[in-house]
Amino acid sequence: xxxxxxxxxxxxxxxxxxxxxxxxxxxxxxxxxxxxxxxxxxxxxxxxxxxxxxxxxxxxxxxxxxxxxxxxxxxxxxxxxx
Numbered sequence: 001x002x003x004x005x006x007x008x009x010x011x012x013x014x015x016x017x018x019x020x021x022x023x024x025x026x027x028x029x030x031x032x033x034x035x036x037x038x039x040x041x042x043x044x045x046x047x048x049x050x051x052x053x054x055x056x057x058x059x060x061x062x063x064x065x066x067x068x069x070x071x072x073x074x075x076x077x078x079x080x081x082x
Contacts, residue, residue, distance in 0.1 A: 002064075004064060004075070005037055005039075005063040005064050005075040005077075006037065007037045007038065007039035007075060008032075008036045008037050008038070009028075009032060009036060009037070009038045009039070010038070010039040010040075010041075011024075011025075011028050011038060011039070011040055011041075012040075012041045012042075013025065013040060013041065013042045013044075014041060014042060014043045014071065015043060016042065016044065017044050017046075018044055018046050018047070018050045021042060021044050021047060021050075021051075022050055022051065022054055025040060025051065025054075025076075026054075029060065029076070029078055032078045033078070034078055034079060034080045035077065035078060036077075036078045037063065037075055037076065037077050037078070038074075038075075038076045038078060039073065039074070039075055039076075040073070040074040040076060041071050041072070041073050041074075042071070042072050042074075043070055043071055043072070044072070047072050047074075048065060048072055051074055051076075052065070055076060058079060059079035059080070060076055060077060060078055060079045061076070061077040061079070062074060062075070062076060062077075063075040063076070063077050
C-alpha cells in the first residue's frame with residue numbers, strides 16, 4: 001500500500017492553464033522553505049509533463065502525482081534556491 005506524503009502547504013490552482021499555472025507554482029515555491037512539501041491541485045491536462053519537467057530542472061522532487069477525476073494532484077518537495 002502506497003503512503004501519501006504529508007503536505008506542509010496546499011495550493012489549489014484548478015482552472016489555471018500553463019504557462020500561467022507554472023508561473024504561480026514557481027511564485028508559491030519561492031515563498032517556502034527548503035524541504036517543505038507543497039500539495040498542488042490543478043485541472044490543466046499539460047500539468048503532469050510541464051510541472052515534472054520544471055521540478056526536475058530546478059531540483060525539486062515530485063513525491064507523488066496522481067489523478068482524481070479531472071484533477072491532478074502533486075506533492076512537491078521544495079529544494080534549495082532556484
